Amino acid sequence: MARFHQFNANRSRFAHDAAWELAMRSQADFILLSESNKKLAEEKGWIRNADVDINDALVEVSRVFPIVSVALRRDFVVVEIREVTLTVGYVSQNSGLEKYEGFIYEVVAEAGRWPSVIIAGDFNVKIESWGAVVTDRRVQILVEAAIGAGLYSLGDGLCPTLERGESASFIDVTFASKRACQRVGDWCILDEETLSYHNVVLFVYKALGSVASFTLGLRKVSERAMRVFRRTITDRLRHALMPDEVISIVQEALDELRMKCVVRNRSAYWWYEEVGELEESAPEQEGSCREY
Template identity: 30%
Template sequence: MATSEKKILSKAAGSSSTGTSASSVMTRTEAEAMYSKLLDSLLSAMETLETAVQAAPNTKLDIKTAVKSMGVNIRDFTGLAKKLGMARNPDATELRVKQLQLQQAQQHSETLKLLGEIKAEQALLHEAGLVEVEALRQEVSDIRTVQDHSGGNGADGGSWVEVAKRKGKNQNQKPEANKTVKPTTTRQRARGRPSAILVNVGAEEFPALARKIRGGVNQAITGDSVVGMRQAKSGGLLIEVRGDIEHIEAVRAEVTRSAGPEVQVKSLQQRALVEILDLDEWTNTDEVSQAVANAVSIGQNTIKVVSLRKRFGGSQLVLVSLPQEATRRLVNAGRLRIGMVSCRVRTADRKIRCFRCLTFGHTADKCESPDRTECCRRCGETGHKASSCFSAEQARWILSLGWSDGGSMHTLMIRDLQINVGVCRASQDLALATANAKEADVLIISEQHRNRGEDSGWYPDASSRAAIAVVSDIAVDKIGPPSPGFRWLEIKGYRLYSCYISPNVRFPEFEAFLSGLEVSIRGATGPVVIVGDFNSKSPEWGSPIEDRRGRFLADLLAALGLAVCNEGNEPTFVRGASKSHLDLTLASQAS
């Protein structure tokens, strides 16, 4: 018995090893067949073993029981293998293959059918397009034939051809029920006032003069350009006119002739201010007027050069007043060539100014400041006006810091001091002593040696590298919070800033500093003055070179409308042969 068991086991092992070695070169189908064959052989050998063991009279009962149990396990294992697909089931495999082949055949048939339908539709579309093109050609040919017979004008007795639309709207088309139409919000365009002609006359003479002008003007000259006539608030006759500048002047001349030489007639037009930058230092006002007139095709008599002032690096800036339509055309062009320079053009930011106290930010009807109507807007003195002012030194302190509330000469409201003396303790003491000697009210400091308490009038920033020191008994209206790189105070309606940013910080930190400063400046309700060490280089404030920081800061100043108050190209720090232009004084144009 033992001998027969060894033979059977060795045979099975040999078959298994053969199958394993051959599996590396067999296909999956061959391996499945071999696997199924080995299982069948194993079942057959097991049945033979069970029969021999049960038939042997001298075999122990426990051996018979073990062999029987092993046979049951092997049969169960074979059944599970077939159910799980580990053993090849010829009938199931062939059925699955047939099903896949049938599905592929159906998909191929459907694909061929769809391709046929697509080709047929393309052919129909192509044929329809050719028919439409031929119909259009025929219509054009008919129209040309009619025009040739009628001499090109249907009103001369020729017949007209009715041309129908190529594709009419489908009348049977049902509206989409679920389609929601979004409401469109149309932004109304601001309506500009038309140009007008004002005839100055008293209220009692108005009716007679109006009738005289209506009956005396030449209708051939005025034409359809007059769009309205009414009495102005001042009592005169206001004639609203449309058209270009030359036509308006022609109407004004005709109204002047009809009204008589004793009546004053003038043109009224909406005008706007334009800033022209980057002019070279040799440009004069005549060149500017000529260039603007050529660019927008208007007469030089309608152009008013308000101011031509020096800027940094030898350049100039000119402020020009133009009619609104000419301003729009010039600004849309973006640049204007004056001399050899293609200059930038932009709309000037018109500031609201009170003509009672001569300060900015409000109008005369809301003014609560002292009456300065008798003062010169240029120098602040009384006895003359700005048009006849010959003061060699403008009162720039008045321009930037305003007047006080008393005194015939209107003394200054704030006296501030900015000096460069170093960082040590002796330098700080020297700065305080200089402020006392100059009778300054405010001392703006960067890189101070040591901070004092706010109860003593010392207001540092969050990094203790910039501070504002109030060194007199002047009242502080509002105290700003300490921020990284800057601190501000509001005194007499002006917001004063002290700033410092280290040259060693990275550019993202520099951007964050300027972003915080921009938010603070935009939140100011009045004029601002910014003083500090920005460690940035740009020709805008006299530096011979420009770095990345300088470009970023210059763009911010332009966006905020801030003016650089440094004196020309003078350096703010000199030590031997070393010079720098890093300390800046900035002010809003309303200051």
Template identity: 30%
Template sequence: MPEQLSFLQTNVNHSAGAQDLLLQSMVEWQVDLAVACEPYYVPPLPHWLGDSDETVAVLTRSGTGPPFSLIERGSGYVVVGRGEYIVVGTYFSPNRSLAEFETYLGLVRAAVARQSPKPIVVLGDLNAKSRAWGNPATNPRGRAVLVWALLSDLSLLNRGQVQTCVRHQGGFVVDVSFATPMAARRVVNWRVEEEFRTQGAPVTETMPPELLLRLVGELFPHPGGHVPPQMAPRSVIEDAVAPPLITEREMEMALSRLRAKNTAPELQRFLSQTLHLVEFPPIRVLHLVLSSAEP
């Protein structure tokens, strides 16, 4: 059976928790390579390579597989080589103009052309909608991407209509996968992982102790007649005393109740800065598997 190469791609939305989840899933699922759009941060490690603005990064599992090398990078795209494959990670903000988007697509097209005829995959979040990849309608950006893919000789790998971006007001498909014909012929599986979660510890086990203590104090500011015991020094808290095991669900319920009240502005600011550490909504990833040889 030919060797297989697996990829993940997702938008982690600058969330530390989502980025940790992506890394954990790469290990659990034995994924070779991932494209992370809007990463929480791009660490200065040899198995992480980001674009010039750190809006998208390509990463591999540390210490595995063939050499991983940077070929070129620009604003919103990074081109890397791994073995015989070229991987292009892409991200473009929804807040920029159509003219800027078309210029950006031209830059990515030129970067892809410079790597021909190698097998190339282009993975990322272009914030463009089209019926071709599962949206109910095609917007101007979607039409621009269709023309770009045709001119770049790229095949669309997306299948079905499963939403890749889910929000309270609705969902849509903006994460897309493309490949040159040589790479597209090697695709043996492409799917959307709809419930991207792992069975991890309660969120408060991994929160910094000082943040946990402040959060609990803000959530329960009036202890009544109860006088809490003297807190241990920070080193003791970190090394010997486990933090209280508040589950993720309990944290979400408490924050929801608190946000529904007329809370003070300072507390509202504190909560908005803390949410990325305590709220972990399910995110979706695209899972791509390629054979190392053409069928």
């Protein structure tokens, strides 16, 4: 399972720092950024769109899930992460209808190349039912393109993605293909300080597995151990009938794999709360002994 944060940082370095801190604290795997800070994106080496005016970026946080391929378009980025492909885009509210339509249909055409795709970004569309004062002409373009491509909106329409003074709207959108939609869950707006007018959107992709060659903690899994693990899983799953049995079999195999990945020449981790309390009181006890 992979956790994604979707966020418009308004090009603010402070908002970027807040987004990173939140991602680390909540154990997110990726941040999908709109209006990222150009200089910061270049310094950090984030995956970003091809235009000189950087608007979109994908930030790896956990680095648990391998990136298979990357395509940099003028106004959006396309990143394939194993079973799912992510498209991160942004279009300015000042763009004319012709440019907006070109952007939307280019994003949708790119999405049509992948069986499981998620589209996320700030598409700056105003709809009264989404909290805007008026419904603009961009709505028809976006809705027709989404319906034509078989995309589903993941937003629940309960909490705004943008709050500025007394106004609020849902201009940050998340769409998914039918296949991806079946595996995406927990879409919600986080109640966190962002240092931006935009709120952070969270969603998870539940079917995303970790890499075949991976580490358990700091322990590198050998190829031999992986072969044994695969063979064990294959043999035991032949007799599994119920989902609970499958989960139990996989968990037992992972536990056995962890036991084989012994780190040599490493001290045991024996720290616990009482040891910490003793360490803190040591200077005071030492002083008492000297006085005695």
